[in-house]
Amino acid sequence: MAKTVWVFPGQGSQAVGMGSDLADLAKDKFAEAEDILGWSVLGQCQSDESQLANTLYTQPCLYVIECILVDLLKAQGTHPDLVAGHSLGEYSALYAADVFDFAAGLCLVKRRAELMAQAADGAMAALMGFDRDELDQALATTEGVVLANDNSSAQVVISGTPAAVEAVMTGIKTKRAVKLNVGGAFHSPLMAPAAHEFDQILADVPFKTATVPVLANVDPTPTTDGDTLKKRLMQQMTGSVRWREISLILPEQGVDTVIEVGPGRVLAGLIKRTCRSLTLQNVETLEQVEAMQPSGKVPVECV
Structure with a gap:
């Protein structure tokens, strides 16, 4: 039986204005995010490009928008068979697989962004x-x-x-x-001090068994084991993002459709270069969410 994978983009895929069409359906999620972050995701998404490109804002904004799209897709009965995310996108993938809840993931992303924004000399x-x-x-x-x-x-x-x-x-x-216009040497051993501090925070967050297999950045072997997924995430800040291998493993897992959940088509483009036979779709707007639901079904409010 053919399978569908949801993939989630990371930093660099952000776009000014993203998420604005989700404001009404996801007002509670946006309010919850503002309580955790201390600032408005929608407000930052409407700011200028350089402001949104600041790591402090980019990573939480992408996570929130991608999680809201996940909620809307699931609310209409759409579900993946596997998930994967590129760098920051792995947190959205873990949320989509029910490994942790929205707030726990956002707290992790907030601290990750702070530590990575502080990185220098790389x-x-x-x-x-x-x-x-x-x-x-x-x-x-x-x-x-x-x-x-x-x-x-x-x-x-x-x-x-x-x-x-x-x-x-x-x-x-x-x-x-x-x-690249970054201050740090992300995904390299130079991030070890930041990774060590982050791992102490990550260690205290419970990881549940995933509802669908997750293909992690540092090890694309599919797994649903929460402890394994946490260990792999701990290695991510200093480890390589093995996206080419993730792409290659998709046909082996019976995947025929890739849905990129989030802004842009960066991941779809990368996967297309590696596996030309796969069907590629993108979901970044409410209109695209609605296009995937059964005819006549009304979107469910995201709470």
Whole structure:
């Protein structure tokens, strides 16, 4: 039987105005988020692009919007067979799999964003159109830089010290190499101090058995075990996002449809490059949620 996976984008997919059409149906969720965060998600989503791109705001806003879309999809009887999320999106995936509740996840995301925003003295760069063997050799022989996001065969993100990132960027042939506008070396060993502090918080949060298998960033082997999912999440801040492997495992799991829940089509594009046979859909607006429900069914208020 064919299966559907829900995938959730992370930082970089945010867009000014996202979530505005969900305000009425999800007013209680937005109010709960404001109580936890101390600021309005909808307000930040209506701010300018540079403000929304601030890690402190980007990560909680994406989590809240994605969770609300999950609630609306489930309320109309739509459910995934598997879930996965890219970096921050893994928290939305865990919420979709009922591993923790909305408030617990948002508290984690809030603290994660704070710690990552404080990170300094690191750099990241996106590389496109490269020879994989040459890249692997450069990473193996250059101290202080690692593969942060293995997104597809044609696109990766490297992370580490500014000098080491620059050395790899200029040392191998690429179609395009772009430094990312971030202050820290996310998904690298340089995040260890922040990860250690975060893990102490994460350790106290109960993780329930997932209702559907989760494909984690650091280990895409599907699992529903709460303890395993927590251990994998603890490794995420310093570990690589193995998105290419997640994409490759989808057909092996019987998946034929990928629904990207959240703003943009970044993940759908990455998966399409790796698995061209899969059907790709995107749900980021109320209209798109309604398009997936049985004819004539009225959206249920998200509470």
